[in-house]
Amino acid sequence: MGAGLIHQAVAHRARTEPEAPAVVDGTVRLDYATLDAAAEAWAARLAAAGAAPGTLVPVLLPRSARLYVALLAVLKCGAGYAALDPRWPRERIDSVLRQLGGPVLVTDLDDLSGWPVWRPPGDFADPGGAGAFRAYDGPADAPATVFFTSGTSGTPKGVVSPHAATTRLFTADGPLAFGPGSVMLQAAPSAWDAFSLELWGMLTTGGTCVTAAEDYLLPDTLRHLIAACAVDHAWLTASLFNLFTEIDLDCFRGLRSLYIGGERLSTAHVDRFLAAHPGVRLVNGYGPVESCVFATVHPVTAPDCRAERGVPIGRPVPGTAVHVLDENGRECPPGAVGELCVSGAGLAHGYLGDPALTAARFHESGPGGTRLYRTGDQGLRDADGVFHFTGRTDRQVKIRGYRIEPEEIEAHAARLPGITHCVAVPVPGQLGNYDRLALFYTSSGEAADDPVLLRRSLGLRLPAHAVPDVVRRVHRLPVTANGKVDRSELLATLTG
Template identity: 35%
Template sequence: MGRQNVSHSVAEEALSESPWAEEPPMTAVRCEGASLPDTFRAVARRRPDAPAVQDTGGALTYGQLDAASDRIAAGLRARGVSRGALVGVLIDRTPDTPVALLGVLKAGCAYVPLDPSYPRARLRQVSEDCALTVVLGDPRTAEDCGLGALDVVERDACAAHGGEAPHGGVPHGGVPHGEVPHVEIAADDPAYVIHTSGSTGRPKGCLVSHGNVLALMRHTLPLFACGPEDRWTLFHSASFDFSVWELWGALLTGGTAVCVPADTAREPEEFLDLLERERVTVLSQVPSAFRALSRMAAARETRLALRYVVFGGERLDVDVAAEFVRHTAPRPPVMVNMYGITEATVHSTVKFLTAADLADEGGASIGRPLPHVEISLRDDELRPVPDGETGEILIAGAGVALGYLNRPDLTAERFPTLDTDTGPRRFYRTGDLARRTESGELEYLGRNDRQVKVRGFRIELGEIEAALRAHPAVRDAAVITGASREGQALIACVVHRDPDPGRPARAELRSHLATRLPTHMVPRRFVFVGELPLTPSGKLDRRALDVRTGAGGDPRP
């Protein structure tokens, strides 16, 4: 099979190209024990007084976080919640959420994140899919989310701040301090269930184990030379698995997770202020959300402590990364492009962008597989494709999740066991397309199900979007499809630098594209929007664009 399956360390190459190469890399991450709680406890014993999680109200030390989450675990066990149960957690952007997540794990359970910003129908579907009976969170919020019929356990305020029980009594759940149950947790036990959208409209829950997360951290964190002095943003919703990388990346290296309030996350200027004020060193971002932050950095002088900006979740166009680097010189952060998927535990490949990469136009390479990952590119018949040809990304290795909750048929379909040079291996079929370049890196080419056909031509929408962003008057752009009298038509949704661009701007953009793309790839309609809508996890919300433009509704001229 030759180079079809690649799994090797990229640490030496990546760190040698980094402007932080003079700093000694970590040779190992101490993932002691088989579970996340065991590993966390080892860090907490070494650094009890160091800040673990911080927000605008102050910080929880490792010792306080350990004690507070112990009380959550004890409270759950006292209510009869047994090992292996799924427990819902109503999430917010405060230290309460890390306390609750860790407490659920210490009880031997798996957490199910429930984001109150999601529609009630979606939360109800998730709750029913997981057969939830217990939810940690505010009862009023649970009622507002349509979850009031469940057993809602209010997270004790004293637990979130490492203090004593109210009035010196017993913490919530009826368990005195010190009576913390010890639960044996195996590496294959589920740690969380994150739901992703399904083609049938029914969300599917992905079961990810403690061993999956520990493998990611053990093999990936040494590439970044992260340590106790690093401060990571906790920017993403726990319903989005980027949050797993952010939280455990901080806690397993003895660093600090800095909670980013939801309102701040939506305001680029406030977010930039937070990065500067809190001396954040590791920032993780979806490219759609990062564009606005990059523009704000270009508009004002900043003094950032950033060491790394880690991209994931979407294709990265290098122009946005290059712009940020230019405006944070002379000591800019290292820009890192990572590819991954929930079913393979957050990240599967890495590319540390060099100056040459940033000077290139178009999309960034997604690099090479992480050390614990094997990637094979295969055709529709699941046969390996030659180097240079396009194939579907299949992922094997320690990051591949347990499967889908209560969906054995779908699990069997998406997690096939295939023959390799080293024997049968279990893979995850991503539905993403890539090709392996002469350098051995992977070039991401989009989805095998996002390709559209207009007038008989197969079109990748990302190519049109990149051409639009190349116009100096375009701040951002997305292309969708909609109905027309002739059938499916392309619609360009453009964030223009002129707040009232008008008809001449449409003609100018059409001419601009006509010089770069074939006629069949020039959108029929141009719709100007103030900003592109994003989902709660920071990705482009194409469904909202469909509603805004009328795509899929009545045909338009």
């Protein structure tokens, strides 16, 4: 099936393989017929509550079968969903809800006053009443989901992604053609685009999605679900992959494929994994959320660990093209470094409610008249047509797989009482990646004298992954000869 609507691909599986296992969530087991029927019944109720084409519906539920059915129901209404992380601070949740302006909020929580709420049923029995409901059957470029990521202004950016951005990944002739019999672990936060890989990669192709109950995946959990539920596909950030290979290299035994990425890979950890698990297909995936999950993938081999540039990011996935452009917007020749830009069916519509930022990052007149997204990543294409990542053009970093805009942390910190100046600085790790974030600040008066209290205040405003690991008050922020903050001098104080 080509790049179409997500819920239609799931409904197709319910018609052709109704008894095949779709979802495993602890003791809850849903086959495709039950999954699709429950979503249809819930969609009828959501439509009555205002979910319709052109609307965006926030869904605030823990990772569970109920979450998956609710998201599928929203899509059947023709609306797009925004899966919000229940662990986010209330201030961030409220900010996102205001941006979405949805007709109804799907949640079990009682303390979100001011928002019309629909609480999904506790089970998946079809109560009837969906007979007259007709699932949305419009174009595949309709919005399917909104992913919220860091914003330089301090306000989360909503990336509006269409159905085709997800379904184009899993075409039968592509590198992510999972299919019936595939079983994938669902452990990524629901607000991430990696969640789409784990959930829709299975449900649109006839595979089985197995839920990890814990908020934070551990090697023991992976090992248990491989043994108990026959999980054979999984996704890990590069940082988590490194950690797992260090503390329990054997936990991957039984997998058919493991997808990793989000940061530059450690060749030492990759080499160790390949030696221990020669039968597991290890895939490096690269792509900004603006192109949904992956723009390129690369099956990793041992020679990649000894290559001059490290492990490549690979070749484009179906429905996607990658360009290396110079500062004038022209295609760079093979071997020349330029900005990596992405075009094709994976592209988002843009940023929710921010046409200026959309126009700045999404260009309507790329090479050959294509619409493309400027990633801000530097890279090159080698003589074999394989792409390599070489760095960033701005301050954005990846820490533990999360995309971090230091300006977002600075914007929130600057609003706190007593803060006069502040700068967020990523701290390099031993492997060449950034492994934590430090915030240095100056203050006036006693309101911000205690870094512990300051960090706690930031924890009430930022998601956990964006809260600085180190908060340090300094008498002044050092500057370089050209008047810019000297981040190297600040970092030296952490080890000095």
